[in-house]
Amino acid sequence: IWPMLAESAQLVSGLDNTPAYQLRLLHDGTEVELAGGMPFGTADALKQVLDAAPGVKVVHLNSIGGRIGEGFLIYRLVHDRNLVTYTATECASACTIAFLGGSQRYLSSKARLGFHSGSFGSLDGRQYPDMNADMRHILAVHGAPAWFIDRALSTSASSMWYPPHSDLVAANIVTLVVDPGKFGVSGMPIWRDREAIERELLAVPFYALVKESDPEAFKNIADRAVQSIGLGKTQPEVVQDIHDVFGAEVLPKFLGVAPDAAIQRYWRGQLAEMKHLSKSDPAHCAAFAYPELRRDDFDLLKLVPPELVDEDIAAVTEVIRQAMRAPQRQPADNLDEELAGVFKRISAHLPATQEILADPAAYFDNPRALCDATLAFYTDILDLPPARSGSLLRSFSQPQR
Numbered sequence: 073i074w075p076m077l078a079e080s081a082q083l084v085s086g087l088d089n090t091p092a093y094q095l096r097l098l099h100d101g102t103e104v105e106l107a108g109g110m111p112f113g114t115a116d117a118l119k120q121v122l123d124a125a126p127g128v129k130v131v132h133l134n135s136i137g138g139r140i141g142e143g144f145l146i147y148r149l150v151h152d153r154n155l156v157t158y159t160a161t162e163c164a165s166a167c168t169i170a171f172l173g174g175s176q177r178y179l180s181s182k183a184r185l186g187f188h189s190g191s192f193g194s195l196d197g198r199q200y201p202d203m204n205a206d207m208r209h210i211l212a213v214h215g216a217p218a219w220f221i222d223r224a225l226s227t228s229a230s231s232m233w234y235p236p237h238s239d240l241v242a243a244n245i246v247t248l249v250v251d252p253g254k255f256g257v258s259g260m261p262i263w264r265d266r267e268a269i270e271r272e273l274l275a276v277p278f279y280a281l282v283k284e285s286d287p288e289a290f291k292n293i294a295d296r297a298v299q300s301i302g303l304g305k306t307q308p309e310v311v312q313d314i315h316d317v318f319g320a321e322v323l324p325k326f327l328g329v330a331p332d333a334a335i336q337r338y339w340r341g342q343l344a345e346m347k348h349l350s351k352s353d354p355a356h357c358a359a360f361a362y363p364e365l366r367r368d369d370f371d372l373l374k375l376v377p378p379e380l381v382d383e384d385i386a387a388v389t390e391v392i393r394q395a396m397r398a399p400q401r402q403p404a405d406n407l408d409e410e411l412a413g414v415f416k417r418i419s420a421h422l423p424a425t426q427e428i429l430a431d432p433a434a435y436f437d438n439p440r441a442l443c444d445a446t447l448a449f450y451t452d453i454l455d456l457p458p459a460r461s462g463s464l465l466r467s468f469s470q471p472q473r
Contacts, residue, residue, distance in 0.1 A: 090138035098256030098304025110138030115145035134259035137165025146170035161259030187224035215244035256304035327469035329399035332462030358439035404463030
C-alpha cells in the first residue's frame with residue numbers, strides 16, 4: 073500500500089514527473105503528431121487540436137508513454153473518430169494503448185513499439201495483477217494471441233519488450249509496416265532547431281561548399297528546409313522543396329562556369345539516372361528532367377540504384393568545387409551553329425526532337441517522347457569533343473543576353 077500512497081500523494085500535490093507532450097499539425101492539416109510524454113491532460117489537449125482541425129485523418133504517436141489512463145482516453149478518442157494511427161520512431165508503454173485505437177495501424181519500417189506491465193509508483197503487474205486487466209482485455213479485443221499478451225504484460229515496468237515487426241503484424245497490433253515517406257515527417261526532435269537542421273544539410277558535401285562560396289544562397293536553402301520540415305511535409309516533399317531552391321537558384325550559377333570535365337561528369341550522371349528511369353517508367357524519366365511533372369510520391373532515392381545517387385552527389389560536388397577553383401568565363405563562339413548541328417544529327421532518327429524541346433510543356437502528356445528527345449539531345453552533345461561539349465553545356469545555364 074505504501075508505494076501507492078506515495079504516488080497518490082505526489083499526484084495530489086501536483087508532482088507528475090511524466091515528460092510533457094508536444095502536439096503539432098502536419099501535412100497541410102491532415103495529420104497530427106503527439107510526441108514526448110503522456111501526462112495528465114494529454115487526451116484533452118489532443119481533442120482540442122482535433123476539434124480545431126477536422127481535416128486530420130492520421131495521428132502520429134511518437135511518445136515514450138506516461139499515464140495509462142491517458143492512453144485509454146486517447147485510444148477512445150482515436151477509435152471514435154475512426155482515425156489512423158502511425159508511429160515513425162517509437163511508441164512505448166501507455167502510447168501503445170493509444171496506438172491500438174487506430175482503424176488502421178501503421179508502423180514505419182524504422183520504428184518500434186514497446187510493451188511492458190502497467191505500473192503505479194513502484195508497483196507493477198507482478199505485485200498487483202489486476203493492474204493489467206484493462207490492457208489484457210483491449211489486446212485480446214484486437215485479436216492479439218495469448219502468447220503475445222502474456223509476453224507483453226509479464227515484462228517488468230522497469231524494462232521494455234520491443235517485438236519484431238513480423239510479430240506485431242502477426243499479433244494484429246500493426247496493420248502494415250510502411251515506408252516513412254508515406255506520411256509527413258515526424259518523430260524529429262530537431263524540427264524547431266534551425267542550427268541542427270543546418271548541420272544536417274552541411275553533412276552533404278555540396279551544401280558545405282555552397283555555404284563557403286555563397287552564404288546567402290545557403291541561407292535560402294536552409295530557410296526552405298526549416299519551413300518544409302516545420303510544416304510536416306512528407307520526406308519526398310521536403311527533399312523536393314530543398315531541391316527547388318538549389319536547382320533553380322544555386323546550381324545554375326556553378327554549371328554556368330564549371331570546367332569541361334566537371335560539367336560533362338555532371339550531365340553523364342544525369343543521363344545515367346534518366347536512362348534507368350526510362351527503362352522502368354518513362355513518366356519518371358520525364359519528371360526527372362522536368363520537375364513540374366513530379367507528383368508528391370516522386371522519390372529519386374527509391375527510383376534509382378544507390379550507386380547512381382552517390383555518383384550524382386559526387387558530380388554536383390565536383391561541379392561546385394571546380395567552378396570555385398577555376399571558373400570558365402570565356403564565352404564560346406559558334407554556339408548557334410553547334411546547336412544546329414546537334415539537332416540535324418538527331419533528326420535523322422528522332423525528327424520531332426527540336427519541336428519537343430522547344431515546347432516541352434506541349435508534350436507533358438507524352439512522357440516517352442519527352443524522355444527520348446531529352447536523352448538523345450544530351451547524349452549527342454556529350455559525344456562532341458570536350459571543349460565544344462563543355463561550351464555548349466555551360467551556355468544552357470548562363471543568363472540570356
